[in-house]
Amino acid sequence: MMRLGIIGAGPGGYVAALKAARLGAHVTIIEDTEVGGTCLNRGCIPTKALLACTEAYSRARELDKFGVDLAGAVTPNLAKMQDRKDRIVQTQVKGIRGLFKSWGIALMEGRGRLISSHTIEATKKDGSVEKIDCDAIIIATGSRPALLPGFPFDGKTVLTSDDTLSMTEIPTSMIIVGAGVIGCEWACIFRELGTEVTMLELMPRAVVTEDEEVSDLLAREFKKKKIKLMTSVKVEKVEFTEAGVRATLGDGKTIDAQKLLVSVGRALNTEGLGLEEQGIARGPRGQITVDDKMQTNVPGVYAVGDVTGGMMLAHVASEQGTVAALNACGHEASMDYASVPAAVFTSPEIASVGLREHQAKERGIKYRTGKVEFRALSKAHAMGEIAGFIKLIAEHDTDKLLGAHIIGPHASDLVHEAALAMRRGLTINDLEQTIHAHPTLSEGMREAAEDVHGRGTHCPKT
């Protein structure tokens, strides 16, 4: 029986474990915090649970708009919201542990280190040490919030996204350093709760990994919500004040707030793994270098997920975990990053797959775009959520779908039609030919496709 050792039980590690067990391998997985990793415990799931609460609060504040009379006040209770989130996370954690039991996967609680290319030394939580002999090893240790040097982190006033998950009082004001995916999601959550939010971003726009038009629309929606977004600014200094914290910018301007959240990226968990000793090659950011089979330079040692850098997304980690498990168990598999969708759970939601328009320009690709605003869709009006658009990018000569960018209601679900189309090399015409149920938001995908060819059904004559 093939013996697989996995360090880290996040979305990369635990999926690799389940896939390998299914293939008949004997799997030992070592986890130093909790199964489910960052995604389940400190990222994806907890934030989405909180988001559902803030959406409920937002809806409650506009009941009058929906013809519902409410007698009395509507008050958000962050402590209760965190409790709900904790219960949801616990259920999911139990689920994964249950799956491990069901497949006979040995879960060891502690830290793992490679002492050879085929042996993991596990230091368990009770201090005992155990050697695990493996036929193959998968490193899936993930990442953690990056701390900025000179920032006085105390987990209470100057925070990371790990700390916000244990806040029980709604801050009156907050500075968020970094307007990437994580910063923007938290900005929406706190703003909805009533916090005065100021965002400080080094780059010229927020969510710089998305299409430029998406960043523009998000910035406008933030302005409507009175989230203050300052781009192309650098924070030179952060100091504690009596009221909380003061950030000083490059031009000398200062901003005061009760709390400061740093969301400038993630640091990779590469320490204490024995990587140098085992001669495992690393990239410029310290990431473990892997090929498309998730193999490191050391045969039999694989790495997946955030620790390999790349697209730091849970679903990419899981896919990589699958590929690594398959290869480790003697099957053929390799990663294909061509059509990986990504979502940002801001309000409005963002989702994208494939090329951004500026990337198409940079690569000298001859392309066409089609766009439809959600306010052109009757379903969006019926729902009362009309902000946003769907934009498709197509290769000019072949009509193939190259990219899809959605900002608006249910973007994270709508994007998968495009992901599937891209993976199968489908064309805009294919999208146009597909009947979409009415009334849905998905109809917007078809309208956007029609617009690529300049024949949107619901466009007035120009």
Next chain:
Amino acid sequence: MNPIDLRYHKEHSWVKPEGNRVVMGITDFAQGELGDIVYIDLSETDAELEANGEFSEIESTKRTYSIISPVTGTIVKVNEDLADTPELINEDPYEKGWIAVIELTNPSELDSMMDSDEYEKFLASKGK
């Protein structure tokens, strides 16, 4: 009918000269085309504008639209009433629905704008 004391820009905005400044807004035709206006992205005062460049985004229930600046200059005042009641632009595009007061950099730009007759002919020629 379009007020005769105003000058009109081909992208359907109007200006009312007041010394070296103009009051600016969008025309009755524009507000009709847009439908019910739900939001206008009001610029900050001191923002610099270029004639024929982007002025700001306006949103109706039908579509979003980029208002094009009719003149080059600096914004000295914006109509704060539009933050809560953007529909003033639909109801009264030439008076209560004014959008901004702009200090002109190049007053001669007004000469190449249309008067109300020319604007009406312009609209007719576009089959509108």
